[in-house]
Amino acid sequence: MSIYDTLNEQQREAVFCTEGPLLLLAGAGSGKTRVLTHRIAYLIEQGVNPYHIMAITFTNKAAREMRERVDALVGSGAEHIWVSTFHSTCVRILRRHIDKLGYDNSFTIYDSDDQKSLIRGICKQFRVDTKSLPERAVMNAISSAKDEFMTPGEYETRYNFDFKKKKIAEIYKEYQKQLKANNALDFDDLLFKTVELFQFHPEVLDYYQERFRYIMVDEYQDTNTIQFQLISMLARKYQNLCVVGDDDQSIYKFRGANIKNILNFEGVFQDAEVIKLEQNYRSTKNILNAANEVIKNNKGRKEKALWTENDDGDSIVFHQYGTEYEEAGQIVEEIGRLAKDGVNYKNIAILYRTNAQSRIFEEKFMIKNIPYRIVGGMNFYQRKEVKDVICYLKAVDNGLDDLAVKRIINVPRRGIGATTIDKVQTYAIEQNIGFLDACFEARQIESLANAKRKIEKFSELIADFREQAQKGSLEDLFHYILKQTGYVTGLEAEGTEEALVRIENINELLNKIVAYEEAAEDPTLSGLLEEIALVADIDSLEDSDNRVVLMTLHSAKGLEFPYVFMSGMEDGIFPSYMTIISEDQEELEEERRLCYVGITRAKERLYLSAAKRRMMQGRTQFNKVSRFIDEIPQELLKLDYGVNLNDKRPDHDIFSSNRRTQFRKPFQKHQFAEPKAESLSYGAGDRVSHIKFGQGTVMEIVSGGRDYEVTVDFDKHGVKKMFASFAKLKKTEQN
């Protein structure tokens, strides 16, 4: 009896095939993680030093789970296996060697928001007409170029006949220049620079080739060109590369995923073994058949037939509702019923095409008091207050990070405005130094008048934080920064509910910092910031958390749930409008693969739903039922168009939509709506005088949140609205 007895024939074959390149075509739910973990166990059993084994996953969550499962299987030694994501892997390598490429090893990682601000700045600087060339397009173009391992120079040569692309090449060049000046790398750079490092420094490549003699890559269908480049470089020497993927689940083409990586694997790695895992252990026959029938409509795919020994199971339920409010309401009702029947909330997932669709569900869950968790959308670390505090930490960690410094220089308010910042920046450029260093030299900047002292005070503050960073723990530093800047005090003074939520978020950030400090072997500020930069929302999804999970179909990849609701099954939503109007047939096929991914997440029961009428971007849209629904054979579906088809009572929906605002600010209290100043010395109908507009008659006084809004009809300037505390109106004698 061995641990391998529980595997089926193909799985066992894959586990025992340890030498040479191996392509594992693993259908949804075919137990690929089991194969990978058992394969690692087998390698170790065969005498391979765990130190020589590397497994690359797509998310941190997948990496963590794999490590746990390997730990359970092999016991000691497993901690030496390198299990991580592409991005973390690259960071680890670059932290040791990037100085060879002229960067400082303590580089900062820029997220997409940082990326955007940097590009925005460059577009302004170059006077780019962002109407014809939006920043977003520039960003995507640069990102794609990096995915294809194309330098700015190469980009320029390649596209020099195209006016727009030439412009993009210029921006790309400047963008890289500024990143380097800020000692920062964006997400794409992490891979790009690692490949570059291996290219220009064969001795470094050789070191890692020796180290990673056995490489495994999960979710291989979603790798892009540069990721492929990276792993093929590493595997070149020993050729022990095992990739696991499913071409039917390739859903990241928009992000550069290159399906050729999987389709041409055998061409690139000669003598590659190919093993197919086609038995599904996850879903019922009905669910699996539906998935097969849908994906069958795609042309560009490797033929395969997923099968299962599981029961037929329940029929798939399909409802078309009148509106999205009904849809969400009924789904939440059904979830309530399931819970009553003893189903755990965490066994239920709601999937949708776009993050924006989550909002209505959130309302309904709040009303029904059902615990839920929304994955994705606005990331915790993207919130303003969290980002502000992080930028203080960044400024302490990497003084060259101009973006971080500029973000916080006037947060909280220090009276440092755009003009002052420009002056400092000009000086920095003249002296060829970083922005913060320019602040330290404020004394030499002649153009600064009154602002000089403010800048000096700010740079002293940062210097003080640096000193503190040397002395104490990260937690101490965090408290010290909050205390010295008065950030939380300021929020407390605001007293609004929103401010209280922000304070909570800052406390949450503190919890994360403390947790990091406890968990990390050698906690450092750089390490903390790195971890923050590389976490995805999905990574924090804990199995112990008993809540209904809501997320996009993309985020759901790799997960499974007994009960799955796929909502918004409408042409124009899913498949999305963009892919319907696109001439490129491939795009619709990608949507279909996404649908396949969604269906195959379900283990026991699948609910599909659509709305006839849906509000999108403030407009009502009438959508047809998704073409993907038509591709599912009728006999698998329990059709139920009936219920609300003739419902002519939209009032209910409008009612709940109006109540929305209340639920978004659930703790709205009135105690803070303190009517401002004493009463005013004038009233409606009185004659008043204004310093600029002269004489006028008061038309109306409205008592706003913290001030009176006064409408005055001025004799010479007409009707104006103004706030009493600013306007300084004086009552004058009546005519």
Next chain:
DNA sequence: AACCATGTACTTTTT
């Protein structure tokens, strides 16, 4: 410099 009011663009999906 800071604040508010108004206008505009956005939505595909994310490590």
Next chain:
DNA sequence: GTACATGGTT
């Protein structure tokens, strides 16, 4: 419908 950018006002 919202988040952000802009312009006007003190």
